[in-house]
Amino acid sequence: MRDDTLSGGFADPPVDAAHAFRAALSALARPGRIETLTGAQAPEPVSPAAAALLLTLCDAETPLFLAPLHDTPALRDWIAFHIGAPITPPHAAQFALGRWSDLPPLQGFPIGTADYPDRSTTLIIELDRLTAQGARLTGPGIETEAHLSLPDIAPFRANRALFPLGLDFYFTCGTSLAGLPRSTNVEDA
Amino acid sequence: MTAQNDQGEARKRWMSLLAKSPPARLAALTRDMTDWPAFEWLRPPEVGGVMVRGRTGGTGAPFNLGEMTVTRCALRLATGEVGHGYVQGRDKAHAERAALIDAMMQTKRADALRRAVLDPLATQMQADKASRAAKAAATKVDFFTMVRGED
Numbered sequence: 001m002r003d004d005t006l007s008g009g010f011a012d013p014p015v016d017a018a019h020a021f022r023a024a025l026s027a028l029a030r031p032g033r034i035e036t037l038t039g040a041q042a043p044e045p046v047s048p049a050a051a052a053l054l055l056t057l058c059d060a061e062t063p064l065f066l067a068p069l070h071d072t073p074a075l076r077d078w079i080a081f082h083i084g085a086p087i088t089p090p091h092a093a094q095f096a097l098g099r100w101s102d103l104p105p106l107q108g109f110p111i112g113t114a115d116y117p118d119r120s121t122t123l124i125i126e127l128d129r130l131t132a133q134g135a136r137l138t139g140p141g142i143e144t145e146a147h148l149s150l151p152d153i154a155p156f157r158a159n160r161a162l163f164p165l166g167l168d169f170y171f172t173c174g175t176s177l178a179g180l181p182r183s184t185n186v187e188d189a
Numbered sequence: 190m191t192a193q194n195d196q197g198e199a200r201k202r203w204m205s206l207l208a209k210s211p212p213a214r215l216a217a218l219t220r221d222m223t224d225w226p227a228f229e230w231l232r233p234p235e236v237g238g239v240m241v242r243g244r245t246g247g248t249g250a251p252f253n254l255g256e257m258t259v260t261r262c263a264l265r266l267a268t269g270e271v272g273h274g275y276v277q278g279r280d281k282a283h284a285e286r287a288a289l290i291d292a293m294m295q296t297k298r299a300d301a302l303r304r305a306v307l308d309p310l311a312t313q314m315q316a317d318k319a320s321r322a323a324k325a326a327a328t329k330v331d332f333f334t335m336v337r338g339e340d
Contacts, residue, residue, distance in 0.1 A: 006231045006263065006271060013233065081263075082232075 005077035008041035027179035032146025067098020130173035234281035
């Protein structure tokens, strides 16, 4: 019982979770803006920002999909102790965590229904770098335009076309966090 | 394997005892202890509800008896032992004491701790239970039927 799967949770859960929730909310409300998220540490290869997001957004009632590289026994144990979220295949997932290159095709995730557009997956995507440069973003929450170093363009354009259905994305890198809701237009810079 | 099972059984017993112990009792028994080991929180004490299930019918089907308040926490001693505290009620200090005792029962201090805290606690709780049962038994009414003389 000396492994690190038990440590790395929030030190002061109510306050830390509130701060993290505010950051997550701002990230989705202002696509392209980069927030900082600290206070949590999950086993490798999860970034601190992604760990804090998981602790804040997931609980025992939110099925979580782990991409193959993230699906390690250590991370499963960490999730079991701190969150209790069931691990599921993509088609049943409310949240998904993984590297962009490691995720299965996005068509495999639920995009919600016309009656319940919220019954879709929120993907937490780990990137090697996250900067305010690259793809041009426009739409709700962006005054003129914003830029974000997205890993691709076409899948996000296709996702925008599904609106009001579709997937929502968080991008994490170290302690940085950015959001891309389904309502944002994505173009080449 | 058997040794591990025995250890698990023993831990189950003291966890059960700590979970059901009255907060004031445990606090009184540990008041003189000054050498609490250093520890770090894995999960700070938090209050929540759990569903208590029982078997009410003769068929043994589970039945939701009701919810009860539980406080839980987890901590790790500086020496590496992990202790969990699950106690009834919303007393966070009580949960911390229970988790500390659980962790310390895995160290060399186990025997001393068993003599100083767990055994007296078990005896007291057993005595409470017996005296309550005796009080209840005193109010027992035996019904019997006199000969009705119908002949």
